[in-house]
Amino acid sequence: MGTTMLPHDACLAELISFLRTSPTAFHAAASAAALLRESGFVQLDEQASWGRLPAGNYFVLRNESSLIGFTWNGGGAFRLIGAHTDSPSLRLKPNPLRKEQGCLLLGVEIYGGALLRPWFDRELSLAGRVAWQDKNGSLRSALLDVQRPVAVIPSLAIHLNREANKQQDINSQTELVPLAGLIGEAATDFQHLLREQLRSQQPDAEPAGLIDHELFFYDATPPALAGLHQEFIVSARLDNLVSCFAAVQALRLADAQDNCLIILNDHEEVGSVSAAGAKGPLLRDVLERLLPETEARQAALRKSFFISADNAHAVHPNYAAKHDPQHLPQLGKGPVIKFNANQRYATTAASAAKFRQLCTKADVPVQEFVSRSDMGCGSTIGPLTAAELGVETVDVGIPSLAMHSIRETAASVDCWHLCRVLRTFFQP
Ligand SMILES: [Zn+2]
Structure with a gap:
């Protein structure tokens, strides 16, 4: 705790190493756990009684493929970041x-x-x-x-x-x-x-x-930096291991008064209905153990804020017509706030404004995404968690190309932007 944020190049090198050691959701959860352990976080056993947890830094694994890590101050509100460990x-x-x-x-x-x-x-x-x-x-x-x-x-x-x-x-x-x-x-x-x-x-x-x-x-081909000036990071599983990595790094540096919590769920790519998925009880189970009294838990959740981070579609220069002309998130221009009138994303005016303010504070540019009206829209863990817990939520993510390919492309600077804004969230 208390260490300063890595400079851009060191952050990218650590991200690439995280991608390499995380070929599956199981390995992603293990890589995240290893980084947390390195920073002194203590693993809790779901099969044991936790009693009244003393203030400290903890993490929990379920199915070896989903992870919750948190700083615990004994009560109060939560700052939450969510992402998913699995990829197609x-x-x-x-x-x-x-x-x-x-x-x-x-x-x-x-x-x-x-x-x-x-x-x-x-x-x-x-x-x-x-x-x-x-x-x-x-x-x-x-x-x-x-x-x-x-x-x-x-x-x-x-x-x-x-x-x-x-x-x-x-x-x-x-x-x-x-x-x-x-x-x-x-x-x-x-x-x-x-x-x-x-x-x-x-x-x-x-x-x-x-x-x-x-x-x-x-x-088997490792991730690589590409472009005339290494503008791009090219790798499998950028969706959504970039967000997992940024969340873990933010938590390692967290020093907020509120409790800071990250949840990295498995099974997002197959609908999230599982013991370890975002439609399952994992987050609720952990929160109930931390705050067993309904009244206190509900009050804490109403004061909490959830950033759901999952990659967004950057406009593809060769297929620009696939985007709404007023909403063209570009590579390298910062994280994207995702909007959808039909609640495929949980973003509200209030939650978007909070995230924008955070970006300004972190000196990070920010963009918007909404689908073309004649095209369907993806979804992610944001709306599921918002529906389950009633917590105020914003859906965001770095812009990327070739989502769900075995080799995806994003701008390396956007990974750095995301790391910085999530760190700022946990270091107010
Ligand atoms: Zn995703």
Whole structure:
């Protein structure tokens, strides 16, 4: 606590390292927990009684994929920041192995609203969580990251499909199947790979112990800075790990009189209905344990303010007509306040004004987004949390391009802007 904010370049380097160590929601929660632990935050166990928590800095993990971190002063209002740990991806099926035409293939399900075309022709690695039996027969689970390319989804050559550059459907059952090896090569046995990986991380893993898995493919190419002057950051999962990172960094530096709390939810990309998702009870459960008396809790929540941070669509110079002409959030011009008349975003005039004031204080530019009236609108955890707790909420996010691609683009300076404005929120 009390350390000063990192300068721009150091902040970007830490963001890139956070992106690299967070290939899945599980790893994102673990990366966030590690940073909080480094700053002296103490992990609370949801299975234990917390009693009356002494003032201090704490965090909680649920499902190993959602995290709540907070500073606790014993009562009073909350300053809240929310973001999500998950991103669209390809998840391995329970029995994924297929053998076709001499190749070993791994069947996948699509997780969330992935942009599928960019998944072709990229080196894919595998990460997630496995459940296994230790030498005493007890069930345990562990995070696993293979950390090297283990598969690829080659596209069909243009010579075999002359229509390939026109709009084309992708059949996710038959066309989106990663190739993981050649039949007959001993080292390409999938279970073998998992067991070897597990054993290298968990020496007491029982070789014959059953392994269930929640494993996701991810782009093995690391994040990069791009542009003539490195204006861009290009990476998988910018949506929404940039917000997670900025929230964690803000909390590490928090010194507000109010309690400062960040909630990083899993399952936003699939509708948030889960034990760990924003439509589940996680935040309410933690708040009820901190403030068990309804009256005190309600009064605290009415005085609280929630910044829901999730990436926004920057105007794409090649597709500018996809935006409302009066609302064209540009890369590099600061965080975006998101508006929607139908409550797809929870922003109100009052909450937008508060966020604008915060940006002025942090010396950060700010922009607005609203969808074209003839197009649908996305949503995020803001309205869900507002509906669940009745807390005043603003939906914001950095402008980005290629959202839900395996490789998204944002302006590096916007990541810095977001870090600064969230820090200012927690350091009034
Ligand atoms: Zn998002």
